[in-house]
Amino acid sequence: MDAKTGRVLYAKQANKSMKIASLTKIMTAIIAIEQGNLKKPVTVKRSAVGIEGSSIYLKEGEKVPLETLLYGLMLRSGNDAAIAIAEYIGGSVEGFVYLMNEKATHLGLAHTNFMNPHGLDHPDHYSSAKDLAILTSYALKNPVFQRIVQTEVKDVPWPGEEWHRRFYNKNKFLRLYKGANGVKTGYTKQAGRTLVTSATRNGRQLVCVTLNAPNDWQDHQRLYQFGFSHFASHSVLERGQVVLEPFQPTDKRKDLKVVADAPFQYPITQQEKDQIVLKPMLTYPTHLLEKADIPVGSMQIYLGNHWIGSVPLVSKWRPSGSIWSNWKQVFVSLLMQGEL
Numbered sequence: 001m002d003a004k005t006g007r008v009l010y011a012k013q014a015n016k017s018m019k020i021a022s023l024t025k026i027m028t029a030i031i032a033i034e035q036g037n038l039k040k041p042v043t044v045k046r047s048a049v050g051i052e053g054s055s056i057y058l059k060e061g062e063k064v065p066l067e068t069l070l071y072g073l074m075l076r077s078g079n080d081a082a083i084a085i086a087e088y089i090g091g092s093v094e095g096f097v098y099l100m101n102e103k104a105t106h107l108g109l110a111h112t113n114f115m116n117p118h119g120l121d122h123p124d125h126y127s128s129a130k131d132l133a134i135l136t137s138y139a140l141k142n143p144v145f146q147r148i149v150q151t152e153v154k155d156v157p158w159p160g161e162e163w164h165r166r167f168y169n170k171n172k173f174l175r176l177y178k179g180a181n182g183v184k185t186g187y188t189k190q191a192g193r194t195l196v197t198s199a200t201r202n203g204r205q206l207v208c209v210t211l212n213a214p215n216d217w218q219d220h221q222r223l224y225q226f227g228f229s230h231f232a233s234h235s236v237l238e239r240g241q242v243v244l245e246p247f248q249p250t251d252k253r254k255d256l257k258v259v260a261d262a263p264f265q266y267p268i269t270q271q272e273k274d275q276i277v278l279k280p281m282l283t284y285p286t287h288l289l290e291k292a293d294i295p296v297g298s299m300q301i302y303l304g305n306h307w308i309g310s311v312p313l314v315s316k317w318r319p320s321g322s323i324w325s326n327w328k329q330v331f332v333s334l335l336m337q338g339e340l
Contacts, residue, residue: 001133002267003205009227014130017111018211021186021194022077024119030139038067048083068156075167082118121190129209136207149182173197231267239263246286261312277302
């Protein structure tokens with residue numbers, strides 16, 4: 001998946017609900033980052049001590065900063081850190097799980113249900129590859145999340161100890177693949193090997209998810225090779241680009257243009273360039289325009305018959321002679337809609 005636009009570049013059984021193991025902690029982390037104070041000490045309760053599986057060996061009564069717990073959660077996959085975070089943010093594990101499922105609903109994760117903050121096997125705890133890609137793309141937009149998951153080694157001070165603890169990231173994809181910058185590994189006997197990674201090349205960040213994949217390191221490298229080599233970011237519109245010139249050269253308002261109020265880029269293949277279709281949806285009669293900065297509608301953007309996004313349109317004063325390179329597409333769209 002392209003992290004910025006959400007376009008799926010390749011998928012296989014992407015909506016199948018499966019066990020996800022510690023990939024669960026992606027949701028745990030982003031909720032904690034968004035709702036907690038990273039510097040605030042979290043008091044470790046007895047319920048967070050001695051959780052089965054991966055651990056950062058928390059002790060009851062320790063006061064550990066939330067940020068330190070997050071590094072332990074995402075680098076070392078600490079299940080005890082997950083419980084401590086859940087109880088701090090949600091008041092209880094059950095309260096935090098409610099927040100997890102609420103967030104899943106908000107993000108449109110239709111094949112996901114959480115029962116705990118760590119991912120240990122539970123019959124009603126599951127997600128899908130596509131849902132996890134959507135969640136991860138969302139989380140990577142948060143700079144704190146991105147900083148944590150791309151960290152290979154982290155030294156953290158520990159309460160009551162004179163020395164620092166060192167967390168090594170279990171995600172060896174950070175070292176295997178040039179440009180890798182996240183995200184999370186997972187494993188249980190029931191889930192098998194689960195992996196979410198991200199990688200950036202030439203300013204494009206992709207996200208890859210595999211569930212129950214025995215050769216996940218190799219799978220991810222091949223998928224990135226496919227994604228980066230077959231798709232390129234195409235600038236469909238630039239901010240300020242003139243898309244309509246509603247007035248005749250003899251009109252005193254001839255320099256009042258309709259322009260894109262935001263840029264729009266989208267990953268496409270070489271063969272798809274001619275399939276981009278732009279359709280202006282005007283909500284303000286352009287012949288009534290008298291001044292700049294008036295919202296006049298939006299440019300709806302399609303790849304073939306598939307809607308891929310929109311950009312707001314506004315009026316702007318521009319020097320005469322500015323021509324939009326794709327004016328023919330707009331002309332045809334306006335003609336079809338009866339605007340011309």
